[in-house]
Amino acid sequence: MVPAEPDDAMLARESRAGSLASFDRLVHRHHPKVFAFLLTLTKHRQDAEDLTQETFVRAWKKIDRYDPSLPILPWLLTIARRLSIDMLRKRKPIPAIEADPVLLPPAPSAGPDLWRTAERHLSPDAFSALWLHYRDELPLAEVGRILGKKEGAVKVMLHRARKSLAEHLRHQPAPPPPLPQRPPPLPSIWNNARVTS
Known part of the structure; x- marks a missing residue:
């Protein structure tokens, strides 16, 4: 019998106790939704990728402030939104010619x-x-x-x-056919960050 996958609350509690492996599982579980949300806010794939990584680094550093009795995705999306607001306030407008097309993941409905x-x-x-x-x-x-x-x-x-x-x-008028979509690679959040437990 295959063991049941631990829920977010259990992984969060283990992460708060210092388990990097448990936090990494949370990252892999929630990376797609955090990335998709940031892509809608920034409209640039590279910005969304950078902010997604920063979101999880920030979450790891502040994991002791997270209440495992609450769902973790809203907490992560709140961090992501604040980071995107900070980035957009500091940045000069990017000329439209350099902007990536907005590739939104399909919604269920x-x-x-x-x-x-x-x-x-x-x-x-x-x-x-x-x-x-x-x-x-x-x-x-x-x-x-x-x-x-x-x-x-x-x-x-x-x-x-x-x-x-x-x-x-x-x-x-009727919309044009959809653009092909390719999901971004799932980077390790630890590539460019020094994390201390």
Whole structure:
């Protein structure tokens, strides 16, 4: 009989006790969602990769502050969002010719073209709220925690975003075929970081 895979809470507790192996399992488990979220915020693959690595390095350094009774993904996405805000505030605008195409992973209930349209049409907060709630299937309270908003405000934001997007889509021609997607390599977070336990 194959042993059951440990849940996030157990891995987090072991990580808090200093187990780098347990934390590495958390990294591999949550890397795709953290990367995808950062890609929607930065719109540049290299930035998203760099910030994903920094997110997990920061999480390791602050693992003693994490409460294992709470889901870990919202905590990681909160770190990721703060890092992306810091980076975007410091950076000068990048000319459009250097920007990578935004390659959004498909969502369970919507194709990548719909996500691209939403990303172009909605405000960054409204798009993030849609992404976190519908693509990452986080509850409204967790979305609010990540975005720094009350649950009621997130509900209103989602309602307005859906209504605005539906109205926008009514007046659009058929979308072009989707771009081919290639997932990024899963780097070791320890390549460029010195970590002390």
